[in-house]
Amino acid sequence: MSTPRLVPAPISIQFSQADLDxxxxxxxxxxxxxxxxxxxxxxxxxxxxxxxxxxxxPILLNLMVELHRKIDALEMFLKNEEPKRVSxxxxxxxxxxxxxxxELKDALLEEGVLYYGRIDMPxxxxxxxxxxxxxxxxxLVEIVKMHExxxxxxxxxxxxxxxxLIREMREKKS
Numbered sequence: 816m817s818t819p820r821l822v823p824a825p826i827s828i829q830f831s832q833a834d835l836d837x838x839x840x841x842x843x844x845x846x847x848x849x850x851x852x853x854x855x856x857x858x859x860x861x862x863x864x865x866x867x868x869x870x871x872x873p874i875l876l877n878l879m880v881e882l883h884r885k886i887d888a889l890e891m892f893l894k895n896e897e898p899k900r901v902s903x904x905x906x907x908x909x910x911x912x913x914x915x916x917x918e919l920k921d922a923l924l925e926e927g928v929l930y931y932g933r934i935d936m937p938x939x940x941x942x943x944x945x946x947x948x949x950x951x952x953x954x955l956v957e958i959v960k961m962h963e964x965x966x967x968x969x970x971x972x973x974x975x976x977x978x979x980l981i982r983e984m985r986e987k988k989s
Contacts, residue, residue, distance in 0.1 A: 819955075821911035821918055822976045828919075829903040830932030833947060836901075840931035843901045844945035847933070848962040855883045900943070903933065912973050915958050922953030929959065938968050 833840055859880055862868050868876060891897075908920040924930065928950050933943045947960035961969065 819913040819916040821913045821916065822973060822980060824909060824912040824976050826909045826934060826937060827906065828909055828932045828934045829906045830930045831904040833929040833931045839901055847943060847945040855880055914970055914973060917956055919954045924950035924953050926950050926952055936968060936972065938972060
């Protein structure tokens with residue numbers, strides 16, 4: 816196997832072996848794809864499909880939706896409510912990412928084992944993405960299953976990290 820191209824990325828993941836409760840992990844994985852349990856996103860998606868947003872400014876509309884999410888999050892905080900997430904057994908730092916791979920900072924995995932995890936993505940809006948992955952070594956993994964929307968954000972985040980590294984290398988040379 817050739818070594819995948821990875822770029823440093825300071826993100827974190829919670830994970831468990833997938834065979835501990837595959838049905839429960841699959842259910843959460845599907846829920847994370849559905850606009851993050853967010854009714855305002857569901858409403859917006861339906862409004863766009865019906866053409867009701869055609870004359871709206873998309874940037875202003877997205878800002879209003881994000882403001883609504885912030886108010887919902889503030890309300891949840893004041894009520895001391897947590898989003899319902901499956902309990903996972905391990906938490907780790909991701910050292911580097913690639914388009915189809917990532918590497919943990921510490922060697923915590925069993926080679927050949929399938930895992931389910933939630934990655935805290937530092938994108939706007941900040942959210943968790945569900946992912947199934949297989950350990951290629953105690954720290955290197957191959958992503959087996961990720962939602963299409965999440966794949967796009969993952970690739971965009973990786974590209975952004977590459978740009979940051981290129982900029983830093985240029986600054987060092989000057």
